[in-house]
Amino acid sequence: MPPRLRLRLHFDDGAFIGPGKADLLALIAETGSISAAAARMGMSYKRAWSLVEVLNAMFSGPLVASARGGAHGGGAHLTETGHRVLVAYTAMQAAAETAAAPAIIDLQALRPPAPLSST
């Protein structure tokens, strides 16, 4: 299994976005629900909701639009801005991972051999 590179982009005002928020956005887009996305990520609804709150406050306009009540209780979906953020973050991740690959290999080469599993 190759090492995994995690990125966190810190803005000048202290706000930041990392894998947690990005994955959450992706799962909200996929499931149409904050609670479903939270369940998928193994986190509490409250935590997911608070992350959404932060996300909605740190960009120009909310990234997630949510609705209460209705036939299925409501739901949530990404706004145009939300989609753009998710796309840009994903692109950033992909570009960084590709560019960093050689250095990662160098680092991995300096790691100790596995203690031998049951083979």
Place this chain on the structure above:
Amino acid sequence: MPPRLRLRLHFDDGAFIGPGKADLLALIAETGSISAAAARMGMSYKRAWSLVEVLNAMFSGPLVASARGGAHGGGAHLTETGHRVLVAYTAMQAAAETAAAPAIIDLQALRPPAPLSST
């Protein structure tokens, strides 16, 4: 001020290296002392030392060699492996930052304007 990209490389066994440990390595190389490096980073000596302990355990051989006692109380310096890890991490950081730059610009463009400072 541009956003800052922070990288954390997670290995398959759970060990990881990020900006904290990397900066610490660089400062130990520069100052020749764990305590001086800790002071520079604004962290306690104990925390710095425990990070060194982790670093020394997660690669093939220690990254930091330290000595107690002596004329100036002792000191610490990077081993060959330590230097290699620092170089590789720095290269990874630089490569990732360059490659991610366009996406970062996209993200920054979606941020709200500053609330206007006292100009």
Place this chain on the structure above:
DNA sequence: CTTCGTTATTTCCGTTCGAACATAACGAAG
């Protein structure tokens, strides 16, 4: 107007993290 599943919000609690503090060990120099 009752039902239902989701969003929204509060309170409480255990865990983790790191700072702060306190000591001990060490060894070259004087």
Place this chain on the structure above:
DNA sequence: CTTCGTTATGTTCGAACGGAAATAACGAAG
């Protein structure tokens, strides 16, 4: 053999973080 500054290690405390649970609000469908 005393001094001195650093490494090495344990202990204690407060803050921050996040989970769990409870409760309210909501609105379309039946």
